[in-house]
Amino acid sequence: MNTTQAFSFIRFDTPRDHVARITLARADKHNAQNYDMLYEINDALDAAMYDDDIKVVIIAADGKNFSSGHDLQDLGADHKPLLGIGGHEHPGPQGYMAREQEVYLGLCWRWRNLPKPIIAQVQGKAIAGGLMLIWPFDIIIASEDAEFSDPVVAFDMNGHEYFVHAWEVGHRKAKQMLFTGDAIGAAEAKTLGMVNEVVPREKLEDVTLNMASKIALRPAAGLKMAKMSVNQSLDAQGMWTALQSAFNLHHFGHANNRAIHGKLVDPRGADVIRAGARSKTKPT
Numbered sequence: 001m002n003t004t005q006a007f008s009f010i011r012f013d014t015p016r017d018h019v020a021r022i023t024l025a026r027a028d029k030h031n032a033q034n035y036d037m038l039y040e041i042n043d044a045l046d047a048a049m050y051d052d053d054i055k056v057v058i059i060a061a062d063g064k065n066f067s068s069g070h071d072l073q074d075l076g077a078d079h080k081p082l083l084g085i086g087g088h089e090h091p092g093p094q095g096y097m098a099r100e101q102e103v104y105l106g107l108c109w110r111w112r113n114l115p116k117p118i119i120a121q122v123q124g125k126a127i128a129g130g131l132m133l134i135w136p137f138d139i140i141i142a143s144e145d146a147e148f149s150d151p152v153v154a155f156d157m158n159g160h161e162y163f164v165h166a167w168e169v170g171h172r173k174a175k176q177m178l179f180t181g182d183a184i185g186a187a188e189a190k191t192l193g194m195v196n197e198v199v200p201r202e203k204l205e206d207v208t209l210n211m212a213s214k215i216a217l218r219p220a221a222g223l224k225m226a227k228m229s230v231n232q233s234l235d236a237q238g239m240w241t242a243l244q245s246a247f248n249l250h251h252f253g254h255a256n257n258r259a260i261h262g263k264l265v266d267p268r269g270a271d272v273i274r275a276g277a278r279s280k281t282k283p284t
Contacts, residue, residue: 009037012044016209018055018216020048024133027063033129034076035103041133042082042107049114055216055223058208059137060121066146067130069160072264079103083110093258097251104132104161105247109240112136113231115224117215121208122146123201125183132162138227140194141208142186143201148194151181151276155269157253163246167239168194181276 011023022044024031041059048057061067078099081088083106087098111118118137126134128150134140150159158178159165165174169184169192177184189195199207215223254264261267 007040007044009034010040010044012047014054015058016213016216018053019058019209019212020044020051020054020056021058021060022048024059024061024067027061029071030065030068030125031061031063031130032068032071032074033133034071034074035079036076038103038107039079039082042110045111045114045118049116052220055116055218055220056212057116057118058121058212059118059133060205060208061123063124065124065130066122066126067133068125069127069129083107093251093255096254096264100161100251101247104129105243108132108136108162109243115227116220117223117227119208119212119215121204122195123204125149128152128160132160135162135164135168139196139211140189141197141199141204141211142189142195143204144186144198145201146186146189146195146198147183148189149181149183150177151273152265152269153178154181154272154276155265156257157265158246158249161247161250163243163250164239166242167234167237168192181273 007025009024009026011025013021013023015021022041024033024037026032026037045057048054078088081102083102085098085102085106088095088102090098117139119139119141120134120137121141122134123143123146126146126148131148131150134148150165152159165177168174169177169189173184173192176182184192184194186195186198190198197207197211257263257265
């Protein structure tokens with residue numbers, strides 16, 4: 001594998017035989033994702049997919065939290081479109097929707113359908129857009145302190161752009177998660193089927209590497225066919241159609257907020273989220 005490519009927002013290594021690892025390396029910002037990070041992840045995943053010696057990929061993260069979501073203060077540089085979605089330079093909602101079709105929905109769906117097993121190794125908080133660096137992948141191993149949330153209904157939106165909530169936690173829990181903004185802890189996420197394993201934080205890396213090494217003992221063709229078969233079972237349930245429908249509603253939300261507030265999201269949402277967080281820390 002060519003590992004000479006320099007990355008600014010991630011690290012790439014091969015910690016075990018036949019295993020590649022991509023680590024989010026923006027701990028000072030709780031691994032908030034910008035466009036540059038997403039395209040670096042995509043490049044690193046491509047490198048792992050094109051190397052026939054690699055059978056399994058791990059997505060990990062530095063620091064206390066896996067990812068705090070989109071970095072709305074620093075979206076990073078625009079990139080040449082990769083997925084054939086034109087219109088990035090159009091003014092207003094048309095251009096912004098085209099860009100998000102690629103960098104959020106498009107890249108996530110592409111990663112979901114890559115042929116090799118991918119394991120997400122999650123600690124701390126994964127918030128809103130942070131879930132888009134977990135849910136496209138095949139297995140989730142979480143530390144006991146992991147929490148998963150999507151509080152963006154407070155911003156007058158329907159949820160983050162890769163809208164697979166109903167598949168990940170079930171439709172009723174998805175509604176509660178979105179309506180309240182409350183986080184789902186690791187133990188509950190496991191009971192819901194969203195998380196495969198929950199382990200002490202100090203064992204998270206070793207358990208993830210051991211799982212990857214165990215999977216890497218299987219032949220690559222069998223792994224590819226098994227992944228395709230499960231994914232296509234979800235496709236038969238209409239996952240892609242539902243994703244596109246929710247994405248379109250997401251951009252109605254952006255357009256509505258632009259018309260009312262002159263911003264992509266309702267600016268009062270941050271206060272609502274902070275008030276909810278404070279209420280959970282008050283003694284009872």
